[in-house]
Amino acid sequence: MTEDAHLVDNVESSQSREIFWDKDVYNLELERVFGRSWLFLGHESLLPKPGDFITTYMAEDKVILSHQQDGSFRAFINSCTHRGNQICHADSGNAKAFVCNYHGWVYGQDGRLVDVPLETRCYHGQLDKAKLGAKHVRVETYKGFIFGCGDADAPSLEEYLGEFRWYLDTIWEGAGGGLELLGPPMKSILACNWKVPTENFVGDGYHVGWTHAGALGQIGGELAGLAGNRADMPFEELGFQFTTRHGHGFGVINNAAAAIHVKRDGWAKYLADTRAEVGRKFGPEREELYVGHWNCSIFPSCSFLYGTNTFKVWHPRGPHEIEVWTYTMVPRDADAATKSMIQREATRSFGTAGTLESDDGENMSSATHVNRGNITRDGRMDSSMGVGFEGPHPVYPGIVGSSFIGETSHRGFYRFWKEMLDAPDWAAVKANDDNWDSVFTNRDYWADKIEAAE
Ligand code: FES
Ligand SMILES: [Fe+2]
Known part of the structure; x- marks a missing residue:
C-alpha cells in the first residue's frame, strides 16, 4: 500500500486524500510513526x-x-x-x-x-x-523538554532532533534562561486528522493572510499587513522556510516575534533586552531568527508558535479526530508580569476559544471530513508551492525555502512521514541519512542567489 508514490508523491509534490481518512493508514501510523518517533x-x-x-x-x-x-x-x-x-x-x-x-x-x-x-x-x-x-x-x-519513545532501536532524542537543534537552541536556550511551559494545558476536541494541524504549523505561511485576514486586522501590529495577501507584499523578504532530516521544520516571519503584542513592554522588551546576547552566542543569522515569528512542528505531532508563544500537542483519536493540548511557552527568567502578559496574548489568539484558533479549526475539520465522499477521496492534494526555489544553504542546516510563504517544510514533513511508513525499522531510515534531501533537486538555488547578490 505504501511502497509506491500513491500516498505521497515526492516528485509531483502531491498526496493521496486517503492520508486524512483511511483507517489502515492510521493503524500503520500508530505502529510506524507514533510507535517509533520521539x-x-x-x-x-x-x-x-x-x-x-x-x-x-x-x-x-x-x-x-x-x-x-x-x-x-x-x-x-x-x-x-x-x-x-x-x-x-x-x-x-x-x-x-x-x-x-x-x-x-x-x-x-x-x-x-x-x-x-x-x-x-x-x-x-x-x-x-x-x-x-x-x-x-x-x-x-532536551533543554527542559521531555520526550518519550516506544522503540528501543530509535536514535537518541538528540539525534532524532538532529540538525533541527541548531534552530531550536536559538529559542529553547536563547540568551541563557531557556523556556518553560505554563500549564495545565487547555484541552479541546477537534474533528480533524492529526496531520492537518501539523502540516499547517510546519509551514503553511500561505493561509495566514487569507484565513486570518479578519483576525489580523482586529489584532493590529506588524502582522496586520499580511491580511488579504496584497500583491505588493515583499514575499521573498518576509522570511524563510526550513525542513530537516526527520521532518521537523518551520517558517519564520522576520522581525515579527512580538507582532501580536500590541503593547511594547513585556515580551517585546524582553526580546530587545536579550537579542544581543543571543547574537553573541549564536551569531547574526540566529539573532535574526530569535526576533522572528516561527510556525513550527516537531515531527510528528507537536507544534508551537514562537512569538505568539502557544505550544500544542495534537493527540490523535482515530483518523478523524484529535485532542488538542495547548500550553503557553514563556522565557523562564522573565518577570511574572511579562509571563502573565504573554499567556494572555497566547490565549487570546491560540487558546481553545482564541480568535486565530477558531479560524484554523473550521478549515482543519473541513479538510478532513470532506474526504468522507468516495469520489472526493479518490483525488489528490497539491503542495508544490516553491518547488525549485529551495535547496541547501551555506549557513542554515537542512533545506531552505525562499520565502515563508511556500511549501518547502510541508514537503519535508510528508517526505519523512512516507519514509517512516515505508521503512521496516530505524536501520532502514538511518541507511538513507546521506541521501534524504535528494528530493529537493535544485542543489544550487542558494549558491546562485547569493552569487547574484554579490
Ligand atoms: S488491580 Fe488493577 S486491574 Fe486489578
Ligand atoms: Fe492559522
Missing part, C-alpha cells in the same frame, strides 16, 4: 519536584510521566498489569505511589509493582512482582 511528554517546569507527575498520551497510549527522587524522569504506560485498568486518573499531582482503583495493586513512582493486596494469602507466594511493573517507555530530555 513524542513530546511534558516540560520539566510542569513537574518540578520529585514525586510530581503528569498523565498524558503517546498517540492513543495513556502514559504517566513521573519525576524520580534522583531528579530523573520516567514514563510508563498508564494501565495496570493485573486486569488492564487505568492506573492513574488524575491530570497531575505529587504522589508517593499509584494505586489501581480496581483491586488495589500499588505502583511506585518509578512504575515498579510494589504492593499487591492479599498477596501472601491468595497468590500463595507465586506472584513475581518484579515481572509485573508498568510497561516503561524511553524518556530523554
Whole structure:
C-alpha cells in the first residue's frame, strides 16, 4: 500500500486524500510513526519536584510521566498489569505511589509493582512482582523538554532532533534562561486528522493572510499587513522556510516575534533586552531568527508558535479526530508580569476559544471530513508551492525555502512521514541519512542567489 508514490508523491509534490481518512493508514501510523518517533511528554517546569507527575498520551497510549527522587524522569504506560485498568486518573499531582482503583495493586513512582493486596494469602507466594511493573517507555530530555519513545532501536532524542537543534537552541536556550511551559494545558476536541494541524504549523505561511485576514486586522501590529495577501507584499523578504532530516521544520516571519503584542513592554522588551546576547552566542543569522515569528512542528505531532508563544500537542483519536493540548511557552527568567502578559496574548489568539484558533479549526475539520465522499477521496492534494526555489544553504542546516510563504517544510514533513511508513525499522531510515534531501533537486538555488547578490 505504501511502497509506491500513491500516498505521497515526492516528485509531483502531491498526496493521496486517503492520508486524512483511511483507517489502515492510521493503524500503520500508530505502529510506524507514533510507535517509533520521539513524542513530546511534558516540560520539566510542569513537574518540578520529585514525586510530581503528569498523565498524558503517546498517540492513543495513556502514559504517566513521573519525576524520580534522583531528579530523573520516567514514563510508563498508564494501565495496570493485573486486569488492564487505568492506573492513574488524575491530570497531575505529587504522589508517593499509584494505586489501581480496581483491586488495589500499588505502583511506585518509578512504575515498579510494589504492593499487591492479599498477596501472601491468595497468590500463595507465586506472584513475581518484579515481572509485573508498568510497561516503561524511553524518556530523554532536551533543554527542559521531555520526550518519550516506544522503540528501543530509535536514535537518541538528540539525534532524532538532529540538525533541527541548531534552530531550536536559538529559542529553547536563547540568551541563557531557556523556556518553560505554563500549564495545565487547555484541552479541546477537534474533528480533524492529526496531520492537518501539523502540516499547517510546519509551514503553511500561505493561509495566514487569507484565513486570518479578519483576525489580523482586529489584532493590529506588524502582522496586520499580511491580511488579504496584497500583491505588493515583499514575499521573498518576509522570511524563510526550513525542513530537516526527520521532518521537523518551520517558517519564520522576520522581525515579527512580538507582532501580536500590541503593547511594547513585556515580551517585546524582553526580546530587545536579550537579542544581543543571543547574537553573541549564536551569531547574526540566529539573532535574526530569535526576533522572528516561527510556525513550527516537531515531527510528528507537536507544534508551537514562537512569538505568539502557544505550544500544542495534537493527540490523535482515530483518523478523524484529535485532542488538542495547548500550553503557553514563556522565557523562564522573565518577570511574572511579562509571563502573565504573554499567556494572555497566547490565549487570546491560540487558546481553545482564541480568535486565530477558531479560524484554523473550521478549515482543519473541513479538510478532513470532506474526504468522507468516495469520489472526493479518490483525488489528490497539491503542495508544490516553491518547488525549485529551495535547496541547501551555506549557513542554515537542512533545506531552505525562499520565502515563508511556500511549501518547502510541508514537503519535508510528508517526505519523512512516507519514509517512516515505508521503512521496516530505524536501520532502514538511518541507511538513507546521506541521501534524504535528494528530493529537493535544485542543489544550487542558494549558491546562485547569493552569487547574484554579490
Ligand atoms: S486491574 Fe488493577 S488491580 Fe486489578
Ligand atoms: Fe492559522
